[in-house]
Amino acid sequence: QVQLVESGGGVVQPGRSLRLSCVASGFTFSSYGMHWVRQAPGKGLQWVAVISYDGSNKYNADSVKGRFTISRDNSKNTLYLQMNSLSPEDTAVYYCAKATYAVGTNSELDYWGQGTLVTVSS
Amino acid sequence: EIVLTQSPGTLSLSPGERATVSCRASQSVTSSSLAWYQQKPGQAPRLLISGASSRATGIPDSFSGSGSGTDFTLTISRLEPEDFAVYYCQQYGSSPPTFGGGTKVEIK
Numbered sequence: 325q326v327q328l329v330e331s332g333g334g335v336v337q338p339g340r341s342l343r344l345s346c347v348a349s350g351f352t353f354s355s356y357g358m359h360w361v362r363q364a365p366g367k368g369l370q371w372v373a374v375i376s377y378d379g380s381n382k383y384n385a386d387s388v389k390g391r392f393t394i395s396r397d398n399s400k401n402t403l404y405l406q407m408n409s410l411s412p413e414d415t416a417v418y419y420c421a422k423a424t425y426a427v428g429t430n431s432e433l434d435y436w437g438q439g440t441l442v443t444v445s446s
Numbered sequence: 447e448i449v450l451t452q453s454p455g456t457l458s459l460s461p462g463e464r465a466t467v468s469c470r471a472s473q474s475v476t477s478s479s480l481a482w483y484q485q486k487p488g489q490a491p492r493l494l495i496s497g498a499s500s501r502a503t504g505i506p507d508s509f510s511g512s513g514s515g516t517d518f519t520l521t522i523s524r525l526e527p528e529d530f531a532v533y534y535c536q537q538y539g540s541s542p543p544t545f546g547g548g549t550k551v552e553i554k
Contacts, residue, residue: 368534368546368548369491369534369536369548370545371542371545374543383541383542385542386542419490419491428541429538429542430476430479430538430543431538432479432493432497432536433481433491433493433536434493434496434502435493436490436491437490438489438490439490
């Protein structure tokens with residue numbers, strides 16, 4: 325069965341960095357695009373970033389452009405989100421999610437991890 | 447970007463009743479690229495419907511989706527106790543993908 329397990333969340337001061345990881349199993353990781361989606365406490369879902377199956381295409385939301393970088397290591401079945409210059413507005417549960425296509429943002433998200441909480445506070 | 451507006455914000459119903467959730471887009475959604483997700487407290491979202499009307503694997507036929515263009519609807523024909531949750535629509539036809547604000551279906 326498909327499993328996505330995020331890690332790397334925690335409490336971090338404003339302006340600092342954090343790297344999230346998502347380990348995938350139960351499917352051919354290298355064949356699918358992968359997304360990060362976040363959810364601020366008590367709020368709705370916000371798309372963050374997507375990466376193509378081979379890592380050659382990446383797209384970010386405007387709200388994180390220039391600060392967050394999505395990447396993947398297909399040899400380790402792992403997705404990453406490097407988050408720099410964090411602000412309190414980035415406080416959220418971060419979910420990794422599997423796309424149903426290999427490339428682009430045009431995909432529903434058919435499997436989600438349980439999420440990892442990032443809290444940005446001094 | 448396409449803004450999705452869900453209504454109502456909260457739906458108070460009893461088990462066995464029919465639930466209807468609306469999702470309206472600020473512009474036409476390409477190729478009916480509209481999905482619905484269910485989220486229960488403390489859990490990740492779960493895909494229910496894609497392509498506006500296709501149920502995901504394992505989703506009971508009490509859930510149905512319809513619509514095209516700018517107006518979409520999720521219908522739960524008969525609410526079971528486990529269906530009380532928050533429901534989100536998402537469009538993925540245009541970049542960036544966007545989500546609606548959510549509709550909470552609560553027990554009356």
